[in-house]
Amino acid sequence: MFRLMILALMVLPWSAVAQDSLFSKMKVDFDVGFGAYYQFSSYQSSEFSPAKIPRLLSPRRADEPELRATWNLNNDLVTNNPLFHGAYFFDVGARVHVAKGLDATVMLTAEQRGFSDGRFSQNTINIFPYFNLRYHKELGRFSYALQVGDFYDIKLYEGLTYYNLQTSQAWSLKLKYENFYIKHFGIGDLTRNIGLGIDDLYDFSFGLEDVFIKREDSVRLDVRVGLSDNTWVANSGLVNYSANLSYRDRLNGYAQLSTRNTTGNNRAFLIGASFKNRETSRFLLELNMEYRRYGAAFNRNFINNVYYRNPNEPAGFTNSTHTVFFPLITFERPFSQWAVFTEYQDRDVSGFTFRGRWHYRMFSKTYLKFEHDLNWVTAEDQGSFLYPFYTLGVGAKPSQEIELFFEITNRVLNLDKHYPTLYAAQNSYFLVHVFKPIRFRNENDRLHRY
DSSP states (O other): OHHHHHHHHHHHHHHHHHTTTHHHHOEEEEEEEEEEEEEEOSSSOTTSOBBOOOGGGSSSOTTOHHHHHHHTOGGGBOOOOGGGGOEEEEEEEEEEEEETTEEEEEEEEEEEOOGGGOTTOTTTEEEEEEEEEEEEEEETTEEEEEEEEEESSBOOTTTSSSOSBOSEEEEEEEEEETTEEEEEEEESOGGGTTOTTOOOEEEEEEEEEEEEEEGGGTEEEEEEEEEEEESSSTTOOEEEEEEEEEETTTEEEEEEEEEESSSSSOEEEEEEEEEEOOOOSSEEEEEEEEEEEEOTTTSTTOOOOOOSSOTTSOOSTTOOOOSSOOOGGGGGSOSOOHHHHHTSTTSOEEEEEEEEEEEEEEETTEEEEEEEEEEEEEETTTEEEEEEEEEEEEEEOSSSSOEEEEEEEEEEEOOSSSGGGEEEEEEEEEEEEEEEOOOOTTOOOOTTOO
């Protein structure tokens, strides 16, 4: 029913503008993006990196002996990293401004997962589309907004459960009167994304946003209450409460509490803070700290079941794609996801995350950067474990959009099972990285930048 409502709302704005010389009023912005990665080492066979693995998960996925045999998952080795073969992608995209309040974004991405894997190998090449339609209408103090299609980097509420998701097919309908709003949000077929046995996700919420506590200092409060559920995991309905307090969009404090419709320790919560300095000519600093805790009953039966390479074939360089695809651009995303914590079934589990980006311009268009993504995970009867991701690099930005960096990092890609496809290696590796995002004119949001 809700999908039919969304379809109807999609048709209405198109039919309205069609009467007013639709095509003569359209404005189209084009852009291209690209990225290339080459990771290497001077002291070992870098395709098979030793990784840091928690005791409970070592050897990885002890409940899946057939994968250990097929993918050679013993000794905590990363089985085959596509970046050691040289991997790259290319984007071409357009944003069509159809009429006032109505935009459509389309993009096509092509990926080659390794120079050494053969030019026309179907096992290392993939092409996939992106489409998003947005419509916004204001009627005095009332407004409504519709968005449907592909979404990047979804975070529901403040990011206790559904967060840091790669591209998802989703929809959003928001009705707003002054600061009060009602919202319906859904994601289709999460079994092919975050996994965890989840199919379609439905969320209904209401709240207040952009409530200024001190307008002269831009101190703003958002609060939200809602219900979310999915169609497969039993007793998975969540009641969610969240709040976000921001100061001039540079300093944020946020929290979320959720309870699940089941018995036992069925609560989870998140508190966090983020900071971003004013962008000066020389220095950029972004910091984020979070603490989260999940009760054993809260995560029960949310079990990881997504594979990024064919589990029936050896994990060699010819096996780097599968029915579920891991885009190269997500290599630079934060490590933390809900799936990190659902690994510890029937255990209370908590996590502390400290992320930072420190960029300093040394000379004209030459930069030094240090980035860290530290994740402490503490599980009942398992003690604590640290995933210590870091990157130190020097590079150039020949234009505002293009960056070329030579880096030292312990961040490696493995393409096995959902979030663990990112591993913290025991050693450091060199990484040559070239990147340009798609950015459309007069838009603040960047595709591929999170």
